[in-house]
Amino acid sequence: MSLHPILATAARDHYVHIQRVSTDTLTFARSVGSVFRARPGDDPVVTMSIEGDDPEKIPYASCRTAQLSLHTDYATFHRPPRFTISHCIEPDPAWPDGGQSITVLMRPLLAALREERPELYRFLREVPLPFRRNREHSRYHTSIEKWTILDEDEQVRFDRTLIEPILAEEGGAEAEEAAARVREFDEYCEQSPHQVRFALAQDEALIIDNHHVLHSRGPCTIQRTGDRTLRREVNLVFLE
Numbered sequence: 416m417s418l419h420p421i422l423a424t425a426a427r428d429h430y431v432h433i434q435r436v437s438t439d440t441l442t443f444a445r446s447v448g449s450v451f452r453a454r455p456g457d458d459p460v461v462t463m464s465i466e467g468d469d470p471e472k473i474p475y476a477s478c479r480t481a482q483l484s485l486h487t488d489y490a491t492f493h494r495p496p497r498f499t500i501s502h503c504i505e506p507d508p509a510w511p512d513g514g515q516s517i518t519v520l521m522r523p524l525l526a527a528l529r530e531e532r533p534e535l536y537r538f539l540r541e542v543p544l545p546f547r548r549n550r551e552h553s554r555y556h557t558s559i560e561k562w563t564i565l566d567e568d569e570q571v572r573f574d575r576t577l578i579e580p581i582l583a584e585e586g587g588a589e590a591e592e593a594a595a596r597v598r599e600f601d602e603y604c605e606q607s608p609h610q611v612r613f614a615l616a617q618d619e620a621l622i623i624d625n626h627h628v629l630h631s632r633g634p635c636t637i638q639r640t641g642d643r644t645l646r647r648e649v650n651l652v653f654l655e
Contacts, residue, residue, distance in 0.1 A: 421433075422654070425624050426627075429623065430520075430621060430623045432613060435618050440500070444459070450652060451496035460651070461650070461651040462649070465479070465636075466478045474550055480637060481635075484601070485573070485629040485631045486574035486630070487625050488653060490573060491546045491552070496653035497624065498622055499622070499653055499654075501620060501621045503615035504617070505617060507647040514614075514615075514633060514635040514636070514647040515612045516612065518621075518628050519609060520628060521629065536565075539563065540563060541563065544593060564597075569627075615649070
């Protein structure tokens with residue numbers, strides 16, 4: 416089955432920036448592809464609304480104001496979704512500077528990495544690492560799987576925050592060396608020139624190739640005016 420032209424462009428170019436979505440998020444997602452559900456019966460639309468800074472009251476980093484780390488979505492799943500749609504419902508109050516979506520394009524980055532740091536590249540291809548969801552792992556999985564960060568087709572799965580804690584629990588020289596390599600890769604990606612940033616306005620959407628793009632989000636702001644609270648709100652839908 417061929418990809419919708421919008422998704423074919425995202426697969427070729429790593430992403431597509433949609434200037435205006437004129438329908439609700441789920442209707443738009445279904446018009447271009449097959450919607451991914453983490454579990455049968457789950458709502459396929461995940462709303463990420465900025466709530467504050469307290470990690471105890473707000474367990475999900477993506478709902479806090481601090482910058483989100485680079486990652487791929489559903490990295491603990493055997494088959495992560497191919498595409499991620501981020502549909503902006505409310506932009507950050509400090510738009511266009513606040514709450515920027517950050518993408519790192521992996522094809523040119525990996526081409527550079529092979530030349531500049533071949534040992535790190537081999538680690539990414541050859542060493543399986545444990546991935547564990549920070550919360551509710553057992554809701555989705557019966558065990559902790561190990562995956563390489565890059566597969567044989569250079570598809571990437573990565574989230575430092577899902578790997579480092581379990582390596583720290585394992586302890587020992589091998590785990591410490593693996594954690595150091597994970598941090599090295601994360602820092603390499605953070606400093607990469609192959610980044611594209613988007614300040615999504617209301618009703619704009621960004622579609623990324625989740626197999627070939629790392630993404631994150633810049634720091635957010637919350638503004639309270641009288642009885643109103645202004646904050647960034649984005650709907651996420653994932654496609655097979």
